[in-house]
Amino acid sequence: MFSKKVKVADKAQESSYLVAEFVVKSMKPHTIAETLILPACSAIVKTMFGSEAEKKVRKIPVSDNTISRRIHDMSADIEETVCTSVKEGEMFALQVDESTDIGGMAQLLVFVRYIPDVKKVNQFFCCKELKETTTGNDIFSTLNEYLKSVGVTWQSCVGICTDGVLAMIGSIKGFVSLVKRENSSVITTHCFLHREALVAKTISNDLKSVLEKVVKMVNFIKKSIAEVSSVD
Incomplete structure (x- = not known):
């Protein structure tokens, strides 16, 4: 009996993570799991398999705070997996862009490309808030601090792709210039999407x-x- 209940609890936890994944992929409020998904699942299971099965479904934890924790856990797991793969690889390249969210806060978005085996992998790397200004030094300091925290060095970076703003490509205090002080062999490129946008205007x-x-x-x-x- 004890073993059976433990298995039910384990399945409920696993189901909770699956529900959280559906919620985050659909970009819906976390409360939808408790107000819509669970009641709908309960009604379906009760109709198809009876009341006993419904009682088991009702044990799945899907409260607002629970879903939030599940999403945080999955995000941390993905981050750890990506960082481990980047560290294990010999080389990686970054695409860096600074943007403003709907709240007016400056966000630094970073994507990484690396080769874990033979096939190249493109993956979201991190999103960091630029709390004060958005100068090249701020961008470099924020990203440099994150790389240190996950155990990744600039020596393994072979390429950086940015847009053409002064904070990124300035010859003295630009982000790229500061990176080249750490690794002079880094190859820099201008994002082709930004190039297309500039060409379309002229x-x-x-x-x-x-x-x-x-x-x-x-x-x-x-x-x-x-x-x-x-x-x-």
């Missing part, structure tokens, strides 16, 4: 018309694919 009217038509066609194809996938 092209002639004829080319702009062609570009707009191409964008409309691509969006139409993407929309059609999404509609077909939803029907399937």
